[in-house]
Amino acid sequence: MSKLAITLPGLELTNPIMPASGCFGFGQEYAKFYDLSVLGAIMIKATTEISRFGNPTPRVAETASGMLNAIGLQNPGLEHVLEHELKWLEQYDVPIIANVAGSEVEDYVHVAREISKAPNVHALELNISCPNVKCGGIAFGTDPVVAGELTRAVKDVSTVPVYVKLSPNVSNIVAIAKAVEAAGADGITMINTLLGMRLDEKTGKPLLANRTGGLSGPAIKPVALRMIYEVYPHVNIPIIGMGGVQNIQDVIDFMSVGAQAVAVGTANFVDPFICPKLIEELPEELDRLGLDSISELVGRAHR
Amino acid sequence: MSKLAITLPGLELTNPIMPASGCFGFGQEYAKFYDLSVLGAIMIKATTEISRFGNPTPRVAETASGMLNAIGLQNPGLEHVLEHELKWLEQYDVPIIANVAGSEVEDYVHVAREISKAPNVHALELNISCPNVKCGGIAFGTDPVVAGELTRAVKDVSTVPVYVKLSPNVSNIVAIAKAVEAAGADGITMINTLLGMRLDEKTGKPLLANRTGGLSGPAIKPVALRMIYEVYPHVNIPIIGMGGVQNIQDVIDFMSVGAQAVAVGTANFVDPFICPKLIEELPEELDRLGLDSISELVGRAHR
């Protein structure tokens, strides 16, 4: 399996496949289906300082080849995540990427400082792009200056490498990527969800209680590929790609445009075994392409 | 059918359904399927001053519930459009909305001045958002100041009302909408395509010769609805909505979030009869909803 191994800042991955944040909880549920140690890494659900209930329901709505969600960063809060979820995950031999969220810079800084100390947290994923929280969140992700400042503040306190998760709801994704790189980001993860809406056919009103939600799934894959393709030549830090991955061809595509690793979100809901399946299929796919290691795949669309 | 009638600046529409620009050529092909006079209006293909061949092929690629196109504004040029296409369309009793494109402000101004004089052109649609042309195009659509300036310049010379077509590839759609309204736009049409990419599975390189293309079809409907929903409360000019419309429920949804009329793009390729079908189904749908006229539908998601 060593042809699948890849090294990223803070992360020695046995393979490049990992569940995306918010689509895998803290792992407990999927542990009923397979051994989590097979995963390249796990991106856990966004953690905030204080526990959050999130948004009222309905929180999900289906759209053409996609879904909207407005969970609203529901999580049990930093302390609980440290003492229970991360502790529980220690039984598995898998690096954790902790998704960090907040409303103010101070929130991010506090969570980042504390959660980066957990022994199995090997990297942070700075969620500057969640479209479903009222204050903070989205604003951080759309302004390069603000995004840079937040990145720097978190870098200052984190004991592990920091990846910044970019929002696709921007005019110029390259500008944001360059700003967070300049501010010290060790890597980029992209993309988060596109902001969307669905109406309830019966009432003519927004179906989600939060009105808008984040669009994920195969529908957004073309946007994700385009953005990674755009950012890749302009940064020297690695990209973890995501957005609509549901089969091995998608993995190949994301790496081809420049992702060094690939996260799987919505597809976990469709097929709980999707991550181990992709990991199993990848070596064969590399053989078919005549490649000796996944690193040869990265960025080939540009060559 | 008068319950379907709606009056917009420059446009007395017998019904709110019209083919979207670029998805209907200049009408000749669809005239083989039905009488074009049944349409509310026709948004003709983007016209530039000089004829353009556009981009090399492949120019289209399918994606999950959507398609990418990179036609590149192929059109026979202003003079030909005036003398042939628009002349030919005069046999039909249907208002034409002329989609105007260019690379520089001067191009737009020239085309707008001339094409607005054609007797059957009742409105212009300023294409500040086409993602597939190298210079101009996209830049106009992502900067509120530039979008406003272009709008004003075109308004100054046009003899018919000017609708501005917004790009969804922006951080803040409301800011652009307000800027073009302030600059004198008579209406807004939205959304144009989302910028996306697909790879060729065999080569690992972008499938489209232009590399990126515009994503249209059902996949983008949630983004379109969200953006119209966002813009509607902030402007006092009408919105013509589009993005993934393929059935009568979609028409209802677009009007519910605030569109006064609805354009149908990609769906024409799937079903050449889609526009007359929707026009036929609409009265029955209004009855089902207990509404006396389509104007009662507009914006109900906000109430």
Add this chain to the structure above:
Amino acid sequence: MIGSGKMEVVKHKEIAHNIYEMTVIGQQVAQMKSPGQFVHIRVSDHSEPLLRRPISIASIDSETLEFTMIYRVDGRGTELLSQKRSGDTIDVLGPLGNGFPVSAAETGQHAWLIGGGIGVPPLYELAKRLTSNGVKVTMILGFQSAQDVFYEEAFKELGETFITTVDGTYGTQGFVTTKMNELPEPPNVYYSCGPKPMLHAVEKALKGTPGYLSFEQRMGCGIGACFACVCPTTEGDGAYVKVCSDGPVFQAGVIA
């Protein structure tokens, strides 16, 4: 253990207006223990529609490894499901969730099973198990209209069965609570499944009697990971449960 995989359709027919009964066969049935559990079904092989659909288990035959679902064609997912023919396979994840506690009613006791519309199906397996435990069951089943009624005969074989319809075209006109109010004495325990307003009305009408309610909520994962299906509890203060993994059946009084 939660199973996931292809199951083969062995029987499929429309049993009322837009209501289908589908029986499928496969190994997962061995794990189906509790009435009120549900399965999460993928209705297409590609991305349209994308998400699985939750459908209750209506009856289980552990010997033949078959189980039956009853569902209403409501949207594009269930419509695609309705096009499956015998011999086709469907992708079934489940059994999921926690069902009705059969042992909450003791031998000789009397239980009411109160169902509304497509909330009726899971009560069927429940009624079978209760009666085989020597519990007396009375069914109060509410539908919109005569054309929507199903499984009346099947339930009648297990106990007294009352039907209500909103439009009065069959049985008692009104809601299940209309009928409940007419019945002489309350049961020892009740079980209910149906739309939320009905559940809350039932809960209120039977205050003081132990009861178990099965809730519906829009779902993503169906297994507890995505937080789509949360319901605040009466505890308040942000306390919640997940319908898919903590439920769908909850004791009366838990859900706010």
Add this chain to the structure above:
Amino acid sequence: MIGSGKMEVVKHKEIAHNIYEMTVIGQQVAQMKSPGQFVHIRVSDHSEPLLRRPISIASIDSETLEFTMIYRVDGRGTELLSQKRSGDTIDVLGPLGNGFPVSAAETGQHAWLIGGGIGVPPLYELAKRLTSNGVKVTMILGFQSAQDVFYEEAFKELGETFITTVDGTYGTQGFVTTKMNELPEPPNVYYSCGPKPMLHAVEKALKGTPGYLSFEQRMGCGIGACFACVCPTTEGDGAYVKVCSDGPVFQAGVIA
């Protein structure tokens, strides 16, 4: 007039590795006049896959109102198509485009029909029409491998038929041009359909002989409205044709 609507599948089978022959029945067949025209098929009722798929008309029976297509399963669209069973309906737009000019070959003349892979099907109806006009036809058909070969017998009934395979597992090893070079004298006219590189090679090899080539291009609308399928012509200077509505058949020398 272009028709559009549902047609019923009457026959459907795999005739070579991943190659299917499908016969459908419906009114649109009455409008099918010219071999080399194509139809644009919607393979699903919903948005996935979204676009229609262009497939050539391989043979037409105006009396029974049936026509036959031969296609290779290549991606998700053709895969869905291959799952249709007799009695199912498919949504067919067509006939579209301009086919091969049968009258370009006169009675007593000799025509070569040169096909590559899934470019072979439209040559079948063409061969039937030419022979019924008293034209002598010789087929040179190229495939990848023995397992891909189809319709050899059917063509043999109409004229001398040579098969080439790239890997040499059947017929002459090489390309259609390999075989063409071995044949004694050039024809009066030739018709060809296949991948673009093959068409250009054929064109070059038969320079001076009148010929008609059928081109493929990715399509959107299929009717000339979207400008997806343009090809620059040898005229240069931005001149172009649309494969769907100006073609798919063009005289040799037109397409750059």
